[in-house]
Amino acid sequence: MKLNVPAHILAIPAYVPGKPVEELERERGVRGAVKLASNENPLGPSPQAVKAARQALSGVHRYPESGGYELTRALAARLDLAPGNIVLGNGSDEIIGMLATAFLQPGDEVIMARPSFAMYEIAARAAGAVPVAVPLADYCHDLAAMAGRVTPRTRMVFVNSPHNPTGSMVRRAALEALLAALPADVLLVLDEAYIEFVRAAEHPDSRDYVNGDRPVVGLRTFSKAYGLAGMRIGYGIMPAAVAEVLHRVRQPFNVSLPAQKAAAAALGDLRFLERTLKTVHAGVDFLYDALREAGLDCLPSQSNFLFFEVPRPAQAVFEALLDRGVIVRPLAGYGYPQHLRVSVGRRAENLRFIEALRQVLGA
Ligand SMILES: Cc1ncc(COP(=O)(O)O)c(C=O)c1O
Numbered sequence: 001m002k003l004n005v006p007a008h009i010l011a012i013p014a015y016v017p018g019k020p021v022e023e024l025e026r027e028r029g030v031r032g033a034v035k036l037a038s039n040e041n042p043l044g045p046s047p048q049a050v051k052a053a054r055q056a057l058s059g060v061h062r063y064p065e066s067g068g069y070e071l072t073r074a075l076a077a078r079l080d081l082a083p084g085n086i087v088l089g090n091g092s093d094e095i096i097g098m099l100a101t102a103f104l105q106p107g108d109e110v111i112m113a114r115p116s117f118a119m120y121e122i123a124a125r126a127a128g129a130v131p132v133a134v135p136l137a138d139y140c141h142d143l144a145a146m147a148g149r150v151t152p153r154t155r156m157v158f159v160n161s162p163h164n165p166t167g168s169m170v171r172r173a174a175l176e177a178l179l180a181a182l183p184a185d186v187l188l189v190l191d192e193a194y195i196e197f198v199r200a201a202e203h204p205d206s207r208d209y210v211n212g213d214r215p216v217v218g219l220r221t222f223s224k225a226y227g228l229a230g231m232r233i234g235y236g237i238m239p240a241a242v243a244e245v246l247h248r249v250r251q252p253f254n255v256s257l258p259a260q261k262a263a264a265a266a267l268g269d270l271r272f273l274e275r276t277l278k279t280v281h282a283g284v285d286f287l288y289d290a291l292r293e294a295g296l297d298c299l300p301s302q303s304n305f306l307f308f309e310v311p312r313p314a315q316a317v318f319e320a321l322l323d324r325g326v327i328v329r330p331l332a333g334y335g336y337p338q339h340l341r342v343s344v345g346r347r348a349e350n351l352r353f354i355e356a357l358r359q360v361l362g363a
Pocket residue numbers: 038039090091092093094117160163164191193220221222223229232233234
C-alpha cells in the first residue's frame with residue numbers, strides 16, 4: 001500500500017504492552033496462568049464499581065456528560081481542590097496525549113528520564129516534538145541533570161514518581177528545586193499513577209502546586225489502586241488556566257458513562273481501597289524479602305511492583321517463567337536486559353511467582 005507517513009510518525013516506537021493471560025494460554029497451552037506484568041490491581045475491581053457500571057449500561061444510548069460533572073466534583077471534594085482543577089481522561093494516557101496536542105509544536109523539546117513510561121515519548125513525537133531523554137542516576141530521576149538540559153525550545157518536563165519501571169521516587173525538595181530552575185512557562189508534568197501506594201513521607205504531591213503561578217500538572221489514574229484498568233479512566237490535576245486549554249482539545253465524550261459511574265463508585269469504596277493498599281504493601285514486602293533471600297538485587301519500591309536483577313539474560317528468565325504460567329515484564333526495551341519487573345499479586349500468585357523463579361534460576 002502506498003502511504004505518506006510523516007517521518008516524525010515513523011520515528012515513534014510502538015508501545016509494548018504486558019502479555020495477556022489469554023495469549024499465553026493460547027500460545028503455550030498452559031492453564032491457570034497468572035499475569036504480574038501490568039501493575040494491575042490483584043483484587044479485581046471494587047464490587048461497588050462493577051455494580052455502578054452495570055447500572056450505567058441501561059443509559060448508554062445517550063452520550064455521557066461531557067465534563068464528567070459528578071465524578072469531577074467527587075474528585076475535587078476528595079482531593080480538596082476545585083472542580084476546575086480536574087480534567088478527566090480515557091486513562092491518564094489520554095491526558096498525556098492532550099497535553100502534547102495542546103502545548104507542543106514541531107521542534108519543541110520535552111525533557112524526560114530514560115527509561116520512562118513510553119507514552120511520554122510517543123505523545124511528544126506524535127506532536128513533532130523532540131524527546132530529550134536524561135538517563136536515571138542510580139535508578140532515580142536525575143533532576144539536576146534534567147534541569148541542565150533546558151533550552152529555549154523546552155516546553156514540557158515529565159517526572160514520574162513513583163517511577164515505572166524501577167519503583168524509585170523523587171523527593172519533594174528536589175522536585176521543587178527543579179521547578180525553581182525551570183522557565184516560568186515550561187509545563188512540569190508529575191505522573192503520579194502509583195501515588196496511592198506511596199509510604200515515604202517526603203514524596204511530593206501535585207496538589208500542592210495547582211494553586212501556585214506555575215503550570216504544574218499531576219497525572220493520576222483509576223487503573224491501579226482503584227482496579228479499573230480495563231475501564232480506561234484517569235485524570236489530571238492542574239491550574240484552572242491549564243485545564244481550560246486542555247478542554248479545547250479534549251474529545252467531547254472522551255470518558256464513557258460506565259467508566260464515569262464506576263470511577264465515582266470506586267472512589268467512594270474506601271474499604272476496597274484499604275484492602276488494596278494492605279494487600280499491595282504486604283505483597284511488596286514479601287516479594288522484596290523473597291527476592292533478596294534468593295540472592296537477587298531488588299530495589300525498594302514505593303509502588304505496586306518490584307524491579308530486580310537476574311544473573312542471566314532476563315529475556316530467557318522471562319520465557320522460562322512463561323512456560324511455568326507466570327507473566328512478568330522483561331525490560332530490555334527499557335534498557336535493562338538483566339532486569340525484570342514483577343507486579344504484586346494476591347498471596348498465592350506471589351508464592352507461585354517466587355516458586356517458579358526459584359525453579360528457573362536453580363535449573
Ligand atoms: C507511569 C504510568 N503512567 C501512566 C500510566 C497509564 O495509566 P492509565 O491506565 O491511566 O492510562 C501507567 C500505566 O501503566 C504508568 O505506569
